[in-house]
Amino acid sequence: MAKLQNRVPKTELVRARSILATKQASELLDLPPFSDVFHIERVRYLEDRPVVYVTNYIRPEMVPTLLENDLTQSLTDLYREQFGLVYCQTRYRVSTTSLLGEMAQALRATAGSPAMLVERLNYDQDGNLIDCDLEYWRHDALSIESLATLKR
Structure with missing residues (x-):
């Protein structure tokens, strides 16, 4: 989307690993306690300015070798090209929050700065x-x- 707007995007990988699902990840992905998930954190840039910190929780049974790939590229493209998966439905929830700790630092923001949280289930x-x-x-x-x- 950024390229369609003549913007220069960049993605930086912060970390990628397999973990026991957090309470939040378990609830979002409808997983039982102590399930494994892939946890990926990335910072996305426009014109070398950090604009969004993204945390992904991924069901590993859907994409078992995902962590072996270049995770600075589009996960949507990786899912399609490597695993034959295509996003066909996405549920969005938008709310406000504050940037704290490592997230604030990565976005070059002051801790406590306001942020928009976009939560997506794919x-x-x-x-x-x-x-x-x-x-x-x-x-x-x-x-x-x-x-x-509106339809008439």
Whole structure:
């Protein structure tokens, strides 16, 4: 999307590992306690300015060799090209939060700065939940625009 807007995107990998699902990841991915998940953290840039800190929780049974790939590229493209999975449904939730600790530092923001949190649950072509991502956007880097058309 950034390239379509003539912007220069970049992704930096902070960490990628297999972990026991946190309470939040278990709830979002509808997993039983003590399940394994892939946990990926990345910072995304526009014109070398950090704009969003993204945390992904991924069901490893859907993409077992994911961590062996270059995770600075699009996960959507990796899912399609390496695993034959295509996002066919996404549930969004948008709320506000504050940037703290490592996240604030990575986004070159003061701890406690406001942020927009975009939570996404992504489903494949068979209706299976693949992953969720938590996008922590700098408050000054995001604008949401929508057009609603009513049927008559």
